[in-house]
Amino acid sequence: MGGDPRGGISAGPAAGVVPLAVLADHGEGTVDGADIATVLPSARVGAVEEVTGRRDGDRPYFYDEGDDGDSYGFALDQWVGRECPVLRRDHLTGDEEHAANSFAGFPAVRTALALGLGDGPNRALARLWRWTPGILLPNGIHVYGPHVIRERNDTYEVRRYAPRWTLDGDDGDDSGLFMRHHTAPVTADAPTDAYMS
Structure with missing residues (x-):
């Protein structure tokens, strides 16, 4: 998808039309078994019957946890570059809180919490x-997402050999990216927060 995705959201007359870069690439999907909003090609924006999701004022919602569950939508008034944050709306109070910085971060945060x-x-x-749920850096280091980090740490027995550290990524060869847990005490003589081994 080229250009700025904001135009498609603000100009779209149909509730729930959310043509952000990630949704445009994937079109549709599910989170925890529930459908997320479907992106329509811009030529079909007026086809309301083909849109999933809903809009409440300036909040297009793309995911509901179901009966008695919270809703997740975009904060169109808080753009950061080409993305806007995902907010969680409490189903009881209607209060909103920040859930993720981008649509791609939404499933990563949900996965981390579920695991x-x-x-x-x-x-x-x-x-x-x-x-985002992990990233491949230009130097070849793969920083893990929540869906693989536990398995990688279990495979290499990181807790056994380096109990205050987490294997957060690797270079595809023999080196790993290790970072200390945020619960480890920070002192002047503590080892650095990250290193490749």
């Missing part, structure tokens, strides 16, 4: 996962 990882094993991964 018992909380925000992430350290601050750096928590920030990354709010934007």
Whole structure:
């Protein structure tokens, strides 16, 4: 999808039309078994019957947890570059809170919570996962998403050999990216927060 995705959202007369880059690439999908909003090609924006999702004022919602569950939508008034944050609306109070920095970060955050990882094993991964579920850096280092981090750490027995550290990525060969847990005490003589081994 080329250009700025904001135009498609603000100009779209149909509730729930959310043509952000990630949705445009994937078109549709599910989270925890529930459908997310479907992106329509711009020529079909007026076809309301073909749109999933709903719009409440300036909040297009793309995911509902179901009966008695919370809703997730975009904060169209809070753009950061080509993305806008995902907000969670409490189904009881209507209060909103920040859930992720981007649509791609939404499933990463949900996966981390579902797997018992909380925000992430350290601050750096928590920030990354709010934007994307892992990343392949230009230097060849793959920083893990929440869907693989536990398996990689279990496979290499990181807890046994380096209990205060987490294997957060690798270079595809023999080196791993290790970062200390955010719960480890920070002292002047503490080892650095990240290193390749």
